Amino acid sequence: MALEDDLLAEIQNNLGAAIPVAGGTATAAWDLFEVYLLALVVRAAEVEGATVSFENVDGSTPTTLVFRTSPGQIWSTQNPYSHVVLQFPGKDALEGHIGLRVAGKSKVLHEFDVCVLRRSEAVIARAQRVPPRSSKVVIGVECKLYTTPLKLGLAREFIGLKTDVSASGMFFVTNTFSASVDQLLTARVPHWDQNVTPAAAKDVERFRNSCQTVFKKYKAR
Amino acid sequence: MTDAEKVDRLLAILERTGLGWIATQLREHIRTGRTMIRVEPVLKGEAVFIGDTHDIDEVDQLPPRASLEAVRDALSVVTVDLAAMEAEVNGFFSARVAGFQGIAFEAEPMDEAKPFRVAPPDPDREGHRENVRVALSKLVEPGGTTSGA
Numbered sequence: 001m002a003l004e005d006d007l008l009a010e011i012q013n014n015l016g017a018a019i020p021v022a023g024g025t026a027t028a029a030w031d032l033f034e035v036y037l038l039a040l041v042v043r044a045a046e047v048e049g050a051t052v053s054f055e056n057v058d059g060s061t062p063t064t065l066v067f068r069t070s071p072g073q074i075w076s077t078q079n080p081y082s083h084v085v086l087q088f089p090g091k092d093a094l095e096g097h098i099g100l101r102v103a104g105k106s107k108v109l110h111e112f113d114v115c116v117l118r119r120s121e122a123v124i125a126r127a128q129r130v131p132p133r134s135s136k137v138v139i140g141v142e143c144k145l146y147t148t149p150l151k152l153g154l155a156r157e158f159i160g161l162k163t164d165v166s167a168s169g170m171f172f173v174t175n176t177f178s179a180s181v182d183q184l185l186t187a188r189v190p191h192w193d194q195n196v197t198p199a200a201a202k203d204v205e206r207f208r209n210s211c212q213t214v215f216k217k218y219k220a221r
Numbered sequence: 222m223t224d225a226e227k228v229d230r231l232l233a234i235l236e237r238t239g240l241g242w243i244a245t246q247l248r249e250h251i252r253t254g255r256t257m258i259r260v261e262p263v264l265k266g267e268a269v270f271i272g273d274t275h276d277i278d279e280v281d282q283l284p285p286r287a288s289l290e291a292v293r294d295a296l297s298v299v300t301v302d303l304a305a306m307e308a309e310v311n312g313f314f315s316a317r318v319a320g321f322q323g324i325a326f327e328a329e330p331m332d333e334a335k336p337f338r339v340a341p342p343d344p345d346r347e348g349h350r351e352n353v354r355v356a357l358s359k360l361v362e363p364g365g366t367t368s369g370a
Contacts, residue, residue: 029299029303031326032303032307033306035310035324036306036309036310039309039310039314042313042317043313052317054317054318061319062318063318063319063320063321063322064321064322064323064324064325065314065318065321065323065324065325066324066325066326066327067324067325067326067327068326068327068328068329069326069327069328069329070328070329072329076329078327078329079327079329081327145298146298147291147294147295147298147299148279148291148294148295175298175302176298197302197305197306198302198305198306198308198309199301199302
C-alpha cells in the first residue's frame with residue numbers, strides 16, 4: 001500500500017474520535033485543548049497535596065463531566081456544567097472551571113478558558129448571580145490551539161488582558177510556537193508556555209511545574 | 222470566508238503541495254454528498270487550520286515545500302496531537318471520577334458552537350497515532366511526496 005493510502009487510513013482512524021461526531025467545527029478541538037490543560041492544572045494541584053473532587057453547578061456529583069463550549073456565567077444552569085474542587089489541607093478550597101466570565105478591575109467581564117478560583121467566591125457568585133472577581137482567581141489560563149505559528153496580536157491581547165485582572169497566576173499556553181510571541185511574552189509576562197501537547201513531555205512538565213509554584217504560594221499565604 | 226470558500230482554498234493548497242490524493246477524496250465526498258464524519262472537519266477547512274482563517278491565506282502564499290510542511294503540521298495537530306490529548310483527558314478523569322461516563326461539551330443558548338463528546342478510550346488508536354507520525358514525517362522527506370492524485 002502506498003504511503004499516501006496508509007496515511008489516509010491512519011488519519012481516518014484517528015479523526016473519528018478526536019474530532020466532533022456532529023457539527024464538525026474547530027470549536028471541539030479548542031474545547032479539548034482547554035480540558036487537557038485543566039487536567040494538567042489539576043495534576044499540579046494533586047502533586048502539591050490537594051484532594052480532588054467533582055461537582056455540578058447544582059451541587060450534584062457528576063459521572064459525565066459537562067463543560068461549556070465557550071465562556072459563560074458561573075451560575076448558569078442551562079446545562080449541568082461541572083467543575084473541579086481542589087482542597088489543600090488547612091486552606092480555603094478552590095474550584096477549577098472551563099470557560100468562565102470573570103470581572104476585571106474595571107468591572108469589565110473577561111473570558112478565562114481555564115479558571116481556578118477560591119471556592120468561597122464561586123459560591124457567592126453562584127448564589128448572587130454575579131461574576132466572580134479576578135482578584136479571587138488563583139490560576140487563569142488563556143488557551144491557544146493553532147496549527148500555524150501564533151500571531152503577535154494574540155500575545156498583545158493577552159498582555160492587555162493581564163493589565164485588567166489581578167489573578168495571581170495568569171498563563172498564556174499554546175500548542176504551537178512563535179519566536180516573536182516568545183520574545184514579547186518573555187519581556188512582559190511571568191507565565192507563558194508554548195508547544196504544550198502530550199508529545200512534548202518537557203514542555204508539559206514545565207507548565208505543570210509553573211502551576212505547582214502558584215499553588216505552593218497559595219498554600220503559603 | 223465561507224465554509225465553501227475555505228474548502229476550495231484548502232483543496233487548492235493540497236493539490237499544489239503534493240497532497241492531491243487527499244483533495245481528490247474530499248472532492249468525491251462533496252460530489253456524492255455522502256457524510257463522512259471523519260473527514261467532515263477537513264472539509265470545512267477549520268480543523269486543518271485551527272484558529273484564524275487567515276492562516277489559510279498565509280499558507281497559500283508560502284513556497285511549495287514550506288506550504289507542504291505547513292499542511293503536514295496542520296494534519297499532525299488535528300490527528301496525532303488531538304487524539305493524544307483525548308486519550309490523556311479520558312485517562313486522567315476516568316481515574317478520578319467515580320463511575321466516569323465521559324466528557325460532554327454543551328453550548329449555552331447564545332453559543333452557536335456544536336456540542337460534542339469525547340469518545341471512550343480506544344487502545345488501537347495509539348498504534349494508529351504512531352503510524353500517522355511516521356507517515357507525516359515521511360511526507361516532507363525527499364521523494365516522500367507525490368505529485369497528486
